[in-house]
Amino acid sequence: MATPVVGQRLSRVDARRKVTGAATYSAEHRVEGLLYGVIVNGTVARGTVSRISVDAALGHPGVLHILTDFGSLRLAHPVDRIAFYGQPIAVVVAETLEAATHGASLVEATYEQQAAVTDLDAPGIPSQTPADEPDYSRGDPAGALASAQVKVDLELTSARENHNPIELPSTIARWQGGQLTLWDKTQWSQGAARTVAGALGIAVGDVRVHNEFVGGGFGSGIQTYDHVRLAAFAAREVGKPVKVVLTRRQFYYGAGFRPASRHRIALGSSTAGRVNALAYDVRIENARYQSYTDGLTDLPQFLYGVPNTRTAYRVTPVDVHSPCSMRGPGVVLGNFALETAMDQLAHELAVDPVELRLRNEPTQDEVNRIPFSTRKLRECYETGARRFGWSRRHAEPGSRTDGDLLIGMGMATASYHNNRRDCSARARMHADGTAEVFAASADMGPGTTTSVMQVAADALGLPASAVTFRLGDSSYPTAPLHAAATTMASVGSAAHTTCNALRAEFIRRAVADPNSPLHGANPADVRVRDGRLETSGARDSYRDILRRAGLPSLDITGNWGPGDADSKISTYGYGAVFAEVSVDPLLGLVRVRRIFAAYDVGRVISPKLAHSQAIGGMVGGIGMALLEGTVTDHRDGRIVNASLADYLVPVNADDPDLDAAFINTEDPQADPIGVKGLGEITIVGVAPAIGNAVFNATGKRLTDLPIRPEALL
């Protein structure tokens, strides 16, 4: 048996292209006759455009066209009025980027302005219960809380966050006859094709979207925003290809965001640390024109075995554009509330935080009353605590110092549902013995191109060097959006299933072929390795089978889907995150010294890249805990810090050496390759672990994200 390719510590297959500048991102494709489009953003949060003056812009050298009439388009928001600050009101098309940019600055609009409210805490703004988030209750939470021996009751908040991938939203649109080609920075090429087709009123079959390289996304590239639709629209109107790249400032208005949130959580416990009551109320900002909800209530309902639980989810529609998913959508903030409260409870009970969690491990999924597929959370706590050195923690807050600094340790649990969706793939064996696998997935950084190849190589019995996984083209077989930690399980399982079928087809042909050395063999006895089909006594090969058949290649298309598995088993990823911080009591500065996390994400396909993803999520969590927050001037709805200089994200010096480990396991009930999603869970436990470490260092329970120095002074 050859060494499986799955589990090998491979470097990413596209790394060479990425380190040499040869990886081509959306804005970088060479298209003949390309023009440049720059969007003009409105400067009121609510109203209508009463007059728009384009003469000065049209007179600017190089400016060709100015589009102001979007009435024929379907956008995600109203087109007959202004619904949020920064809404596109015009597109300037010019021969050069400089001319388009300058031209856009010369477009002047006047508005019929209406009173706008952009603050979710503004008085008198009614909140709503979203249709897809009814209130949840089990047991008697009110009664159990009232009679609890020990209670914790916290209010928490978080600021709005913007994904800020380093690649800006970018689209090139080219029409050839009625056919539209887009090179778009999207996490979902087929979703983009459908949305743009709908926006322009054309057939989805007339749109092809390329997204081979995606420079980060974190959720900002799931939906197809105005700039994509307007690029396609502008290119059609002017009859030439048009490129639209948002500026960093425009990103804050042109893509969604993680909504600001307000939480209250109450826990009731026995003095023995058995939590028997949980009440969780949460509220987020929403646009008025579109409802958005995410996984805020998931972990408060699910994570611990609390018999009496209720949750209530509310949204507050205001005059902003719509939020969208950002890494660990909702789940990370619901977990921040839950895990902060658990830490406070552990403190009040004088029980170790890990021990408190172990005392409340459920034996089944209490929400759906179904068994867990795999839940190696105890192993995560054990491995994480041991490798982090949790036993060195001082239980008494503020009792450990290093020179003038206060030192603290904190931990938090992480969990995320193992999302799987239907996926198709096409596998093709070539006459030279190499194989390609195709699916319309994407790779925004996790290494999908590498990891799916690894799965395919094992299924086909080929070395890694002989297999290529191709993604990034909406014309490939149907794949789900590249988000929600869905990709490895869904696309990987489709590749696995399809490559198994292709291998079986070759075996079938060989044993049926009188000219094959395997003729007449039992197919079940044929093993494949390094492209050779073997029984104990005879051998054939993919190459020879194709040569004898006179075929240049052989294709097969297959599908995989989770079916109704989620109604029978509860499949989640799990983790335990441990953080150590220092706090300068004079300056209020928090520095993260170490983070170590242990994860149960089922089978790990590509260990080197999985480790990178695990520690990458920690960097996002450090930003969430200590730095990131979008600031709106509620007088007009303008975002004050719409830049990478003013919206703080972690820089290299903000981060210590980060490390993570994976529990050696697999989840065969979840999917045929035994994996559970990794992309989202890596951020879910980080911010609460840091917040709890700050409490351990200082004795201050900080409940507002980000934790800024002023909160510690």
Next chain:
Amino acid sequence: MPETFDEATTLKRRTFVAASTAVAGLPLLTSDRLPASASTPTPADQLSTVRLTVNGEQRTAQVDNRTSLLDLLREHLDLPGTKKGCDQGACGACTVLVDDRRVNSCLILAVMAQDANVTTIEGLARGRGEQLHPLQQAFIDHDGLQCGYCTPGQVMSGVACIAEGHTGSRAEIREWMSGNLCRCGAYTNIVSAIEQTAKEA
């Protein structure tokens, strides 16, 4: 209510709920149909001819005076390996070497690079790109990248960081690499790649 095409606006446990989008199809404004596609020519005094050396090759380009060095590389010289992440000098994705010093090419006008010697990510490998610079190989080995978009800037900045001698410790590398943002969070591995390359240099 028109059919919605804004799928998967929410990614929740077990369900991907499509949001409904009510959109009235009324025009924001009625503008004239597009004029003929001819623009006012750019006056000669707003154009400049820039001569510079890029990756060892003499290049000449006529550019708008407002063109940044970054846009000269990406839009005129077919060298898109240098990335635009903010266009404001805040992210470092556009880092190149100008006369062996690392600079944010978005903050330099192309005309300021007259007669300069510019090295971009495309010019770092030797032998027609066959032989990677040791730091490029170290980025691959240590997986100092994920999406790859900040990577050219990280590599160019790292090459300069090593040449400057700012690699005495991992902490020093972190400090001197903090002008290059990585949103995927590859910092630990980037530091390892630079540390190893500096040791072996």
